[in-house]
Amino acid sequence: xxxxxxxxxxxxxxxxxxxxxxxxxxxxxxxxxxxxxxxxxxxxxxxxxxxxxxxxxxxxxxxxxxxxxxxxxxxxxxxxxxxxxxxxxxxxxxxxxxxxxxxxxxxxxxxxxxxxxxxxxxxxxxxxxxxxxxxxxxxxxxxxxxxxxxxxxxxxxxxxxxxxxxxxxxxxxxxxxxxxxxxxxxxxxxxxxxxxxxxxxxxxxxxxxxxxxxxxxxxxxxxxxxxxxxxxxxxxxxxxxxxxxxxxxxxxxxxxxxxxxxxxxxxxxxxxxxxxxxxxxxxxxxxxxxxxxxxxxxxxxxxxxxxxxxxxxxxxxxxxxxxxxxxxxxxxxxxxxxxxxxxxxxxxxxxxxxxxxxxxxxxxxxxxxxxxxxxxxxxxxxxxxxxxxxxxxxxxxxxxxxxxx
Ligand SMILES: *Cc1c(COP(=O)(O)O)cnc(C)c1O
Numbered sequence: 167x168x169x170x171x172x173x174x175x176x177x178x179x180x181x182x183x184x185x186x187x188x189x190x191x192x193x194x195x196x197x198x199x200x201x202x203x204x205x206x207x208x209x210x211x212x213x214x215x216x217x218x219x220x221x222x223x224x225x226x227x228x229x230x231x232x233x234x235x236x237x238x239x240x241x242x243x244x245x246x247x248x249x250x251x252x253x254x255x256x257x258x259x260x261x262x263x264x265x266x267x268x269x270x271x272x273x274x275x276x277x278x279x280x281x282x283x284x285x286x287x288x289x290x291x292x293x294x295x296x297x298x299x300x301x302x303x304x305x306x307x308x309x310x311x312x313x314x315x316x317x318x319x320x321x322x323x324x325x326x327x328x329x330x331x332x333x334x335x336x337x338x339x340x341x342x343x344x345x346x347x348x349x350x351x352x353x354x355x356x357x358x359x360x361x362x363x364x365x366x367x368x369x370x371x372x373x374x375x376x377x378x379x380x381x382x383x384x385x386x387x388x389x390x391x392x393x394x395x396x397x398x399x400x401x402x403x404x405x406x407x408x409x410x411x412x413x414x415x416x417x418x419x420x421x422x423x424x425x426x427x428x429x430x431x432x433x434x435x436x437x438x439x440x441x442x443x444x445x446x447x448x449x450x451x452x453x454x455x456x457x458x459x460x461x462x463x464x465x466x467x468x469x470x471x472x473x474x475x476x477x478x479x480x481x482x483x484x485x486x487x488x489x490x491x492x493x494x495x496x497x498x499x500x501x502x503x504x505x506x507x508x509x510x511x512x513x514x515x516x517x518x519x520x521x522x523x524x525x526x527x528x529x530x531x532x533x534x535x536x537x538x539x540x541x542x543x544x545x546x547x548x549x550x551x552x553x554x555x556x557x558x559x560x561x562x563x564x565x566x567x568x569x570x571x
Pocket of ligand 1: 259
């Protein structure tokens, strides 16, 4: 292992707290990751030293906050290898990024146009498109999934046609951990002139994404899943597409000239950034990206692959345990059930032992319907987790099984 995990864990004070009298084992990283001191310090520093509104003040503090916020945008641009700074739109997270794009397409989609979603999506990458289809009478088509929890790429090819306008797929499934073949999805969609939105909420935390190479038309990210604060994220969009979309919200910051007869909008990225943004959040997000790059995405991937292999092997020794999502391209996440035990009951007992897992449908009900289950127990790992913690989870499950069966 190339990571000094014990040293890294010192950056996350929360990891040494106790829950229910037991050391916390935090395995809910796919819902939100923990925040290192370096990011918390940046938040404190902002409010201690230079909290001010941006882009309008002539005074020193406002200039300092504006500079830091725009520097943060630049850090994010570089990290994702985005061509232009104007293509980085600050949002409140993945959900708002997706809604911004879905809202924008309402004025250009026509009745009978087709849009394609996948069966592996989070609700936030389903519902906004359903709302869009209701408004425009466009038709929503679904790429089916296989028993292994992968997308049926043959079926995808069949769904594409000249009627296809948009395709939206997550890079990594939050419920199963499957890494979808987004490169191929994008390339095929482009052959039909369709645009592709990739929901990157689960990928940006584990994989270094090069957006020029990937060639996605839109990509959305939430900071809180990659060591940043909640309530901030980015939407990447190709410049010419963002220019053609109408603004999502009206207000301050997004205008050029306002009269009661006519308002003209500001250029990118401000056209999509109405109102006072989460200034501190944007700055802290960039700090989180610096932090992750300092550890190194290659190191993170290597270590997480080991954790995943270890957890999978150990879990499968437990009788009656079934893992959902068996792709050989996965991030470090296991979704499972034990025969005869409701996921909620298992999760509750694990919590008593200080182990935080998620139970339920993980905002992906169609996946649960596919497997005909009410939900799963999901343990999602990050680079600060350890094999010892996985051992403790296994012990916990065995104990819980004895209590429940
Ligand atoms: C978490 C998540 C979202 C929603 O992100 P928010 O930060 O809640 O907006 C969307 N898609 C996937 C795949 C997710 O994991």
